Amino acid sequence: MSRNPGRTTLAAVAASAGVSVATVSKVLNGRPDVAPATRSLVQTLLLEQGYTPPTSHRDQPQATATVEMWVDDLCAYSTEVIKGTVEAGAELGVAVVVTYPKDLTDKGVSWARDLVAGGRRALITLMSVPTPHQLAALSLARLPVVVIDPLKLPEAPVTSVGSTNFAGGMAATQHLLGLGHRRIAYLGGPATSTTNQARMHGYRAAMEAAGVPVLDGYIRTSGFCYPDGMQEGAALLDLDPAPTAIFAAGDESAMGAIQAARARGLRIPEDLSVVGFDDTEIATMTSPQLTTVRQPLRQMGVIAVRTALRLAAGERIESHHVELATELVIRGTAAAA
Template sequence: MPSHPRRTTLATVAASAGVSVATVSKVLNGRREVAPDTRTLVQSLLVEHGYVPRSSHPDRADGSATVEMWLDDMCAYSTEVVKGTIEAGAESGVAVVVTGTKDLAGGGASWARDLVAAGRRAVITLTNGPTAAQLAALSRVRLPVVVIDPLNLPDAPVSSVGCTNFAGGLSATQHLLDLGHRRIAYLGGPATTAVNQARMQGFRAAMEAAGVPVPPEYVRTGGFCYPHGLQEGAAVLDLDPTPTAVFAAGDESALGAIQAARARGLRVPEDLSVVGFDDTELATMTSPQLTTVRQPLREMGAVALRTALRLAAGEKIDSRHVELATELVVRGSTRAADLSEAHL
């Protein structure tokens, strides 16, 4: 977050309006003995200056403080992060209010002031972060922002919490190489996002270190969801030669790839080994259970909540971006390659 501007006072607004502090106070309190034109002028200046009443300031301690959490949609991945955030909030005595980004209204000064008036102490996003207008408005009312697992690191100095995506991609691919696979395809997320780039570079680093070339058509990008895994999984499985293994950069896309294999009469893991990324509850609900790279999703939510509260309290943090370690979890969707089919 940018450095916080000096807090606007009633005297500042009164001087700008050319009225007394008492008049500004009457407008704030809804008193009727103020001329309509004067009331309109004062109200506009309150918004322009980003005035926040002391009684609703985010560092209050009246027991009604909350943290706002934005997310694009509720899926297996986001559910785990939200659970971790809420649990950490409960331990800190702070409630977490979850809002869908489609339900967000505005982005200007009055919108940000309403958040503060409602008792919000900070904003946590499980999206690609707030817009520039939202960030500016939140900064004016001194509401810190923490972004969880951003697709791209924000341009503005916003605090964020993520995971070791490169290391995760490296370990997933190394696992398949250790099993003897050489024809390994990569199904990634949106091509230009930092998250996808890190996981894909981990994949390429492992392949290059093993001296295994990667045909361009073996690398597919576009999304982390099930339909993408189904579509792009079908595309790589229709290639000749067919991959013997797939590293999908999300659990949902990995399940899509498994379904694409079954539609072609291929068995997992006998004919195709599949590795995912996330380790959501979906990984243990499929058959066979999914080998995947575990992101510490609940811990990411907890770290974001604690970071947000520290920022709201005016404390300094050691780093604006924190990466938590990933871990490969081996289950039933991978097995040793048939050496007669493994090489190009």
């Protein structure tokens, strides 16, 4: 029986790479006993030659369609996004399985194929971007990936959903400038985070446009969580002169900065104005309620699910990056200087 000429075989890939079929099989199955350079070469050839595993979800018995969602940490922000993905899944008749992507760095094609065999139709990740090795394995298994709010720019083209972080950073800072503040500090997330950089650039752009200098030490980067806000907020308030307003790149870090201020006997907003970012549920759980920049977090989850399912169905999508509009929500933590 003649072999299908349109289908690449392991033997063909092995011949191109100058290795044995067993070595190619080891790469496919994520075995560790392959030299990194050989692994990289074989993965490249598998992709270039369009190798397709002999079984795929089209050949498997019909399983309940599910979408895998990777979440590094459960917090107010991620909870809102998860709600959006679950709601979209329920509407579309698709289950959403939330997992922690631990110890998956070295997983190979067999891992990706197991996801497909388990009914997975797509992978959605929140902030974290799969490694090139993972992306290669997922591509070979024909499992599409959508990233929500990627913390860093991926090394390979990946479909993503985010928000207008730069515009949101500008809006928050312009609001504080409009209230008469001139000593405005920025309390950001991880320095290498693309979302943090966009919000910080928005802050800087607003300050520059208003002709207001950013004083030494007025930009702090750490994380988006409550303890980060307490620590870095305290550092900002220890400066001389201390800021009269803080724009925090997350609601949780904004709450931490408020707590640091209250520990020093400062009143909010009389002595210190604070603006956050995200508009999670905790923004309305403090007194006074938090002025913040609203990200459409649930809608980001909805769009991620719909986009992932379109990719899984082989549809063409209009854009590989979607940005949803942010909106300033004025409440009670910012007042006139």
